[in-house]
Amino acid sequence: MSENVALSCTKVRVNYGSFRALDEVSFDVKTGQITALLGPSGCGKSTLLRAIAGLERPSDGDITWEGESVLDTPTYQRGFGLMFQDGQLFPHRNVEGNIAYGLRHLPRDQREHRVAEVLAIVGLEGFASRSIESLSGGQAQRVALARALAPRPRLLLLDEPLSALDRTMRESLSVELREIITGEGITSIYVTHDQDEDFAVADQIGVLRCRRPNRSDDPGQPAPHRHSRGRVGEPGGCRSRAFPGFCEHRTRGEGRRG
Numbered sequence: 001m002s003e004n005v006a007l008s009c010t011k012v013r014v015n016y017g018s019f020r021a022l023d024e025v026s027f028d029v030k031t032g033q034i035t036a037l038l039g040p041s042g043c044g045k046s047t048l049l050r051a052i053a054g055l056e057r058p059s060d061g062d063i064t065w066e067g068e069s070v071l072d073t074p075t076y077q078r079g080f081g082l083m084f085q086d087g088q089l090f091p092h093r094n095v096e097g098n099i100a101y102g103l104r105h106l107p108r109d110q111r112e113h114r115v116a117e118v119l120a121i122v123g124l125e126g127f128a129s130r131s132i133e134s135l136s137g138g139q140a141q142r143v144a145l146a147r148a149l150a151p152r153p154r155l156l157l158l159d160e161p162l163s164a165l166d167r168t169m170r171e172s173l174s175v176e177l178r179e180i181i182t183g184e185g186i187t188s189i190y191v192t193h194d195q196d197e198d199f200a201v202a203d204q205i206g207v208l209r210c211r212r213p214n215r216s217d218d219p220g221q222p223a224p225h226r227h228s229r230g231r232v233g234e235p236g237g238c239r240s241r242a243f244p245g246f247c248e249h250r251t252r253g254e255g256r257r258g
Contacts, residue, residue, distance in 0.1 A: 004030045007155060007189075008026075010026050010061055012026070012061035013058060013061055014048075014058055021044050034178065036205045037206050038195055038198045040193055041193060043208040048191075054070070079153055081153030081186075083144050095129070115128060122143075124142050127143070141165065149186070154187065157188070161177070170194065171197075174197045177190075
């Protein structure tokens with residue numbers, strides 16, 4: 001394994017009874033890299049994210065962090081931060097109370113300092129005492145991001161974090177999300193069904209079809225190439241496989257291939 005690889009999924013399968021939700025998904029995420037998983041609803045994106053987080057036990061395969069398997073590590077001990085589609089903020093707590101929820105082990109002064117720090121990172125200085133009901137949709141998602149960032153996770157998992165917002169807000173926040181995540185240097189996996197959102201945020205993109213990521217694109221690729229369909233070996237589909245589950249592995253900043 002490369003010394004720069006933080007997270008590795010190797011032939012991960014998830015079954016629900018006789019139904020196979022994920023089938024031998026394999027990919028690596030380098031330290032500090034944002035990897036996006038793109039695909040339609042029901043293709044297994046969220047299932048894969050839940051398996052990485054420890055909320056689902058894979059039926060087969062392995063998930064490792066820096067070379068060590070995390071399958072037997074409880075969710076709360078993995079050091080992975082989660083941000084969901086609806087934010088899942090606590091309505092009975094104010095903004096500060098929500099962000100500080102994962103910082104209960106810290107002394108009060110350190111909690112307050114970290115809350116102020118992450119509010120500044122997400123552009124919500126002065127919002128600590130605001131109620132959740134008083135926030136706009138975009139502000140609420142910023143608070144959810146701040147809560148996920150507050151414990152300084154080693155991996156950030158984002159499950160369709162902008163899908164509940166209108167397109168104008170999604171386009172604006174997707175750019176800001178990338179700036180915030182890269183600014184913090186956090187290794188991240190970003191799940192969405194919106195390809196424009198993926199290409200705005202990610203360094204590496206895996207497209208899930210037929211319950212496995214079967215393509216990885218450079219966000220700089222022209223749209224006709226991005227939209228090509230097909231299975232491995234078919235014209236317009238994947239031409240090579242750097243490792244199982246991904247084809248044509250590419251990252252932001254690489255030269256375009258013809």
